[in-house]
Amino acid sequence: MPTVRFTENIxxxxxxxxxxxxxxxxxxxxxxxxxxxxxARGYVLDDQGRLRQHMAAFVDGRQVRDxxxxxxxxxxxxxxxxxxxxxxx
Amino acid sequence: MSTRCHVATRKGLFTLxxxxxxxxIGRTAFLGDNCTIAMHDPRSGDLLVALNHGHxxxxxxxxxxxxxxxxxxxxxxxxxxPADYVPKTPVEGSPPDxxxxxxxxxxxxxxxxxxxxxxxxxPGGLFRSGDGGDSWELNRPLxxxxxxxxxxxxxxxxxxxxxxxVDPRDSRHVVIGISCGGVWHTGDGGQSWxxxxxxxxxxxxxxxxxxxxxxxxxxxxAQCRANPDVLWVQHHNGIFRSTDAGASWQEFTGVQPSVxxxxxxxxxxxxxxxxxxxxxxxxxxxxxxxxxxVNRTRDGGRSFQTLRKGLPQEHAYDLVFRHALDxxxxxxxLAVGSTTGxxxxxxDGGDSWxxxxxxxxxxxxxxxxx
Numbered sequence: 157m158p159t160v161r162f163t164e165n166i167x168x169x170x171x172x173x174x175x176x177x178x179x180x181x182x183x184x185x186x187x188x189x190x191x192x193x194x195x196a197r198g199y200v201l202d203d204q205g206r207l208r209q210h211m212a213a214f215v216d217g218r219q220v221r222d223x224x225x226x227x228x229x230x231x232x233x234x235x236x237x238x239x240x241x242x243x244x245x
Numbered sequence: 246m247s248t249r250c251h252v253a254t255r256k257g258l259f260t261l262x263x264x265x266x267x268x269x270i271g272r273t274a275f276l277g278d279n280c281t282i283a284m285h286d287p288r289s290g291d292l293l294v295a296l297n298h299g300h301x302x303x304x305x306x307x308x309x310x311x312x313x314x315x316x317x318x319x320x321x322x323x324x325x326x327p328a329d330y331v332p333k334t335p336v337e338g339s340p341p342d343x344x345x346x347x348x349x350x351x352x353x354x355x356x357x358x359x360x361x362x363x364x365x366x367x368p369g370g371l372f373r374s375g376d377g378g379d380s381w382e383l384n385r386p387l388x389x390x391x392x393x394x395x396x397x398x399x400x401x402x403x404x405x406x407x408x409x410x411v412d413p414r415d416s417r418h419v420v421i422g423i424s425c426g427g428v429w430h431t432g433d434g435g436q437s438w439x440x441x442x443x444x445x446x447x448x449x450x451x452x453x454x455x456x457x458x459x460x461x462x463x464x465x466x467a468q469c470r471a472n473p474d475v476l477w478v479q480h481h482n483g484i485f486r487s488t489d490a491g492a493s494w495q496e497f498t499g500v501q502p503s504v505x506x507x508x509x510x511x512x513x514x515x516x517x518x519x520x521x522x523x524x525x526x527x528x529x530x531x532x533x534x535x536x537x538x539v540n541r542t543r544d545g546g547r548s549f550q551t552l553r554k555g556l557p558q559e560h561a562y563d564l565v566f567r568h569a570l571d572x573x574x575x576x577x578x579l580a581v582g583s584t585t586g587x588x589x590x591x592x593d594g595g596d597s598w599x600x601x602x603x604x605x606x607x608x609x610x611x612x613x614x615x
Contacts, residue, residue: 198322
């Protein structure tokens, strides 16, 4: 099962602990994570379900390419990192 | 007379309180966070603030104990954009994204509709809550109006609704101001909308389009509580007033030191008295000659008095944004906040001012509790 980790900076606003959730794509993994933490969805994705402009996502260290559709594949033992981009600083 | 004033800044919310010895900052909240607007609801006592986190988006918070504690509440959210939607090209710039960029204005509904709150946003959506902010709904009649797609940003990449005036006589009558989309109003609580009438002038447009209602850039629209048919507008290129609820507008020219500015406030009991904070137009945007002044009219715009007692008159480059001037319900107490973190208060209708701070973060909005 993939592991999801969040930037430390988001923890000031709401708790986003490391969790293992099912999913074969970034979208599926995040949807499953947000199912138990709905408030976090709006911190990471915008109104249209895209990765927020100043957020970045990585799968095993590789930057996610499909920021709108989040269709990048996720292997069963992958680690998904959700971080804030320096561009939004 | 108001004894509390909320100051929304780039780095948090500061609440001024007036004790026996005068005004002082009594409370600080959201220190470090970008607080774009604050609202006190006189019906419920609730406080609402909007934060704009650079990375995590816009969030709303509410306090039901005067600011002692806060809870995050629902954020206005734009609906899913239809897959086959083809946007029009606006007058300037690109079609707006269907995604919340900024909460720019908050206004309680009427006394007869507890829980109703209006919320103006970038990129041009007007939201309404019927439950004190627990949920929000985009006003579709306005959003779906073909003219809305012609709005464009003024100083921002997207258009935004910055002014919301709810008629105290009839809560269904709401006037809003848009940069840039002019002044609009509804008479049926938002089921249908119309642009305001003639007289507003957009100097920045080609001559044949300067009087189109939908291209105007009213920086701020202020309504007189005692006579809600009187509306004052500090416009991008002038000062305007309507005495017929926006059906027609009169422009005041030649006002010194400038007709440019962002903010305007109107006396709640006297439609002929209004305050503005002039600045050098348009690309410079700082006080004329480095002197901060407030202009006041007491005769409906026939004459303006330039007030400066207690305000910095040398090398001052404070700009006052559109929500950073407010007047309390008596018309005697005024607050002005600046982009360089200066905060001034007056207790005599603007005749004299005291400096509360020169070191706050950039100030976006000041708001007296009623």
